[in-house]
Amino acid sequence: MSREQGNSIAKVSRRRALGYLGAWAVATGGGVFAGEAPPSPAPHGAAFEPMSSARPFTLGFIRPEALEPLSATWFRRLQRFLDSDVPFREALKREGYGSVGLVAAEGFNDLVRRMEVAPGLDCVFCPALAYCRQVGDYAVVFQLRGPNDRGRDKYIFQFGVILVNRHHPLYRAPRSRDEQVPRRLIARHFVSEPVALVSPYSAAGYVYPCHELFKAGIRAVPGQPIFCGSSEEVVKMVLSDVVGMGACEQGVAEDLLRRYAIPTPPEQLYDVLLTTPGSPTDPVVFRRRFSPDRSELGRRLKDLLGRFFSADRPGAIRLEDSEDSAFAALRAAWNEFETLSAETDALETR
Amino acid sequence: MKRVDRTNLALMAVIALFAVFALGLLFWLKGRFEREREETIAAVTRHFSPAVLGLPDDLERTFRFADLEQIYATLIPHNAYVRDIVVTKRIAGRGERIVLPFQYSLLHADWQARLSRLERHPLSSGDIEYGAIYFDFDHSRLNSVRLAIGSLAVLLVLVLAVVARRLYVQEAALTRTTVELEEKKRELVELERLSLAGRLSANIFHDIRKPLLNIRLEVEEIEAAGPAAEDLRGRTAAIRRQVELFFNILRDLNIERFIRGDQAGAEFVSVNELLERSCALVRYERGGVEVVANFTPNLPPVYAFPYRLMQVFSNIILNAYQAMGSQGRLTLTTLQEGGEVVVRIADTGPGIPPEHLPRIFEPFHSTRQNSGGSGLGLYISKGIVEDMGGRIAVAATGPEGTCFEVRLPVGRAPSDA
Structure with missing residues (x-):
């Protein structure tokens, strides 16, 4: 390897390390400044600009891969965009805030905890399940809509699939009348072999597939789950035959094949065994007192977010108006899933 | 001749020195390329450690394709020695699977045959082989140097052959000229001898002319002296005829003037x-x-x-x-x-x-x-x-x-x- 390449790798590594350090600083700093305690100088000062004596308006999000393609860099741009809007800054001042601060949660539970525990977060880009799990006082304002997502009128859904590659025994397995592979057959493989999944908190990439098998009365907790972090990683795992079976969002595999210009027809590479019911896409929530119908700050923020997404749209994601009721079904499914899991665990223990 | 030899030898020495210098330079370049190529292989191999790919039975802490692609994007584009790499991971119970680029096996149905044509570098941790990197090397630079070495060597041989041929031709011409000169020298000696013989012949003809004239006069006087015996008369007549014949021959041929190269x-x-x-x-x-x-x-x-x-x-x-x-x-x-x-x-x-x-x-x-x-x-x-x-x-x-x-x-x- 040439020296230049070595240097570039070292630069990349350093940049990554600084990125993690910055994210940690943001998270830590955000946590400190979001508290009710009297404001004090930020310990590192990397996350907020400019510093002021007033506490920041916190914009929370989870580690980047959970909300891909919304990256930490994209959130920094959003932060600068909001800060640069004078009416918004004045609205913040009227509400007793200084500037906009970013809070990058380290994971799903961390984000839920930060949403629940005082002082909470003011505006959060969160996974749908995180919103359903937390018990804070938040109102859904938007839903993120990707190119594969469906629905309208404040109800945007994504579907989950269980797929296998062409080397898997269930590839082109006999179908029932509704064109589905018998769930008991799927479950047998689901629990006994490595399965690529998005994350334990992904509705389409974990909860709904398991829930669907549970509903059929099958104990379908994956015996060897491999959590890949994103649907795209799941598809790559399956198509490369590292694992034979995976669960992810619908449409990601087709996108991937298109993006990599793979000429083979999808049906010759993988087989979708099961499609789950639609689950709501990830929401953007405001602290309820900043709900646009109650607060000038909320209205202004909603307007700015809409404008920012129009101008800087990562991965063709759009913002769609939404409301809390769009997540009722997911919340119910989650509760049922937890209940069924607990029952199954109890049976297992006994 | 010695001067020609020295010129040729000096020319050959200059060519040989230049060729040795150029070959040395090219071999140094070749060594440098090969060393850097080995370093590249080592560096690429280091980036796909067990911490990145995971051991064969380690699927829960497995790699991320995005990370592998990031490493690839950092290492391979514009690399002078490696055109492409394919990384595989061994998976317990499943064997070797391609993880970078993930689409390789999808694009190439004969991916195993294709990989067999590439240079394989196993990834091992202790006794456990957890994967392999297949290198598609870019040999163009190295081949350029190899070609230059070969061309120079051929050129050197050709130049030496031309110079050697030139020397051989000169030597052969010189030998031929020397032999011809010797031959002509011998011929000149022969000519000189013939020339001398010719001049002597002219003198001899001139000298024997006088005694023969005297013989003819004596015979005429014997015949004029009066009747002699029949037998003697017949013999003197024969002598006179022979002498006349000799003079006739000389007159007819004018051989004396011919031999003398009469410059009339x-x-x-x-x-x-x-x-x-x-x-x-x-x-x-x-x-x-x-x-x-x-x-x-x-x-x-x-x-x-x-x-x-x-x-x-x-x-x-x-x-x-x-x-x-x-x-x-x-x-x-x-x-x-x-x-x-x-x-x-x-x-x-x-x-x-x-x-x-x-x-x-x-x-x-x-x-x-x-x-x-x-x-x-x-x-x-x-x-x-x-x-x-x-x-x-x-x-x-x-x-x-x-x-x-x-x-x-x-x-x-x-x-x-």
Whole structure:
């Protein structure tokens, strides 16, 4: 390897390390400044600009891969965009805030905890399940809509699939009348072999597939789950035959094949065994007192977010108006899933 | 000769030094390329450690494709030595699976055969092989250097071969010239000896002329002294006839003047007569050769040195006799063509080999080097004829014989020209 390449790798590594350090600083700093305690100088000062004596308006999000393609860099741009809007800054001042601060949660539970525990977060880009799990006082304002997502009128859904590659025994397995592979057959493989999944908190990439098998009365907790972090990683795992079976969002595999210009027809590479019911896409929530119908700050923020997404749209994601009721079904499914899991665990223990 | 050798040796030394320097430089470059290539392999291999790929039974802490692609994007584009890499991971119970680029096996149904053509570097941790990197090396730079080394070596060999050939050709030419010089030297000695013999013959003819004159006078006086015995009278008459015959021969041939190369002035002469006298001059070499004379009567005279022209004709006739080896036919033809008298002397000998034909009028060229030929006869003849304003040439030659043609201007003194 040439020296230049070595240097570039070292630069990349350093940049990554600084990125993690910055994210940690943001998270830590955000946590400190979001508290009710009297404001004090930020310990590192990397996350907020400019510093002021007033506490920041916190914009929370989870580690980047959970909300891909919304990256930490994209959130920094959003932060600068909001800060640069004078009416918004004045609205913040009227509400007793200084500037906009970013809070990058380290994971799903961390984000839920930060949403629940005082002082909470003011505006959060969160996974749908995180919103359903937390018990804070938040109102859904938007839903993120990707190119594969469906629905309208404040109800945007994504579907989950269980797929296998062409080397898997269930590839082109006999179908029932509704064109589905018998769930008991799927479950047998689901629990006994490595399965690529998005994350334990992904509705389409974990909860709904398991829930669907549970509903059929099958104990379908994956015996060897491999959590890949994103649907795209799941598809790559399956198509490369590292694992034979995976669960992810619908449409990601087709996108991937298109993006990599793979000429083979999808049906010759993988087989979708099961499609789950639609689950709501990830929401953007405001602290309820900043709900646009109650607060000038909320209205202004909603307007700015809409404008920012129009101008800087990562991965063709759009913002769609939404409301809390769009997540009722997911919340119910989650509760049922937890209940069924607990029952199954109890049976297992006994 | 030594100077030429030194020049060639200096040239060869310069070429050899340059070639050694260039080859050294190229080998250094080749070594450098190969070293850097090895370093690249080591660096790429380091980036796919067990912490990145995971061991074969380690699927829960497995790699991320995004991370692998990021490493690839950092390492491979614009790499001087590696065109592409394919990374595989061993998975317990499943064998080797391609993880970078993930689409490789999807794009190439024969991916295993393709990988077998690439250079494989196993990834191992202790005794456990957890994957492999297949390198598609870019050999273009290394091949350029290899090509340059090969070309230079070939060029060096070619130059040395050319110089060696040049030396060989020079040496061969020198040897040939030396041999020819030695031969000509020997021929000159022979000519000198013949020349001396000729001059001596002239003196001898002159000297024996006097005693023979005295013998003839004595015989005439014996016969005039009165009647003698019949027997004695018959014997003196025989002596007188023999002496007369000798003088007739001398008169007819004018051999004395011929041998002396009589430098008397040019005159108008009859070519037919000179041809007859030339035949008579060399008749002792005739053997069984039939001589046919196709003379055109009443030819106009030519202005020439008669004895020199006789030397030309007798030389050609003598050559013809020797070529025919005492058997065959010699045809002498004279005729007039325009303002020229043409003499053709044709034999039925084996002809002149084509390779000798361009050189027969050159000095010291002879096809009878081992049978007394001096190689000067035709050369001298050509000079004599051209001095008289004429031309001499081989009109025809082949297996059926050779015909020499001499063309002389009709009755024109040089001053007339």
